[in-house]
Amino acid sequence: MLSLPQHMKLVPTADKSPSLEITYSGEVSELMHHSHGAFPESVYIYGETLALAIQHNIQPHILSIGLGLAYNEILSFCISEKMNIDISMTTFESEPFLRDSFFQWTQGHSENSPLYSSYDTILKMATDYYQVSISSVREQLKSAFGSKQLVMKNEFQFEAIKNEKFSVIFYDPFSNKASPDFWTESFLSSFLSHHADLSCIFSTYAATGILKRTLKANKFEVELRNGFGGKRHSTRAIRSSIS
Ligand SMILES: C[S@@+](CC[C@H](N)C(=O)[O-])C[C@H]1O[C@@H](n2cnc3c(N)ncnc32)[C@H](O)[C@@H]1O
Structure with a gap:
């Protein structure tokens, strides 16, 4: 059994769905999800956004920033199964x-990672929630890497996806405290102009003035949603024909 790297710690959230805490340079540490529930938070912020895109006839070409425990990837394949629509997804994780644990788990490899039981829990919760077959979603996830339906990349870099445009963006990096680069106006502006398709839906747990301004400057209609678990706001934004 492999052990978790020293800077990572598994933390159960209120509904027993797992989250992971990462500590950078022995100082800044951040939990990946809200302590009120990693699963319902992921469904609310990202799952509902993908379902909305599909309802608006958007072909989901998804960009996911931050694989983490792969909630958004597992949910997306459940929604694809539920709504009977093909998806493609590119995920960054530093x-x-x-990256390795998730890939090995999807392939059913026997070398045990301490994260396998977390993925199993998430898959069980997600297939129960969307009422889809656990074995079908597992099969989809297993073949998704080979078929390039799911592409996993390292640390985010613009060059890694050239000028590829995405119709659904799950913007889930750490907060400004741990990952400040993702939240500056210049980064967000380049990110949206290079990677957001004309018809695009963008979702994140965060709600900052800079984010809202930059989305508006890029012709998105910004919806300030309630945040999850008592947070004041989260952000969803829609551009073009699906608004
Ligand atoms: C909030 S967590 C994502 C949670 C995840 N979406 C899930 O479903 O569990 C943020 C993730 O971004 C990753 N990350 C941090 N800096 C990054 C970078 N520069 N490029 C890509 N991923 C990064 C972290 O390792 C962490 O896994």
């Missing part, structure tokens, strides 16, 4: 351990 931690090699998280």
Whole structure:
């Protein structure tokens, strides 16, 4: 059994769905999800956004920033199964351990990672929630890497996806405290102009003035949703023909 890297700690959230805490340079540490429930938070912020895109006839070409425990990837394949629509997804993750563990788990490899039981829990919760077959979603996830329906990349870099445009963006990096680069106006502006398709839906747990301004400057209609678990706001934004 592999062990978790020292800077990572598994933390159960209120509904027993797992989250992961990462500590950078022994100082800044951040939990990946809201302590009130990693699963319902992921459904609310990201799952509902993908379902909305599909309802608006958007072909989901998804960009996911931050694989983490892969909630958004697992939910997306459940929604694809439920709504009977093909998806394609590119996911960035800077931690090699998280990329490797998730890939090995999807392939059913026997070398045990301490994260396998977390993925199993998330898959069970997600297939129960969307009422889809656990074995079908597992099969989809297993073949998704080979068919390039799911592409996993390292640390986010513009060059890694050239000028590829995405119709659904799950913007889930750490907060400004741990990952400040993702939240500056210049980064967000380049990100949206290079990677947001004309018809695009963008969702994140965060709600900052800079984010809202930059989305508006890029012709998105911004919806300030309630935040999850008592947070004041989260942000969803829609551009073009699906608004
Ligand atoms: C809030 S967590 C994502 C949670 C995840 N979406 C889930 O479903 O569990 C943020 C993730 O971004 C990753 N990350 C941090 N810096 C990054 C970077 N520069 N490029 C890509 N991923 C990064 C972290 O390792 C962490 O896994």
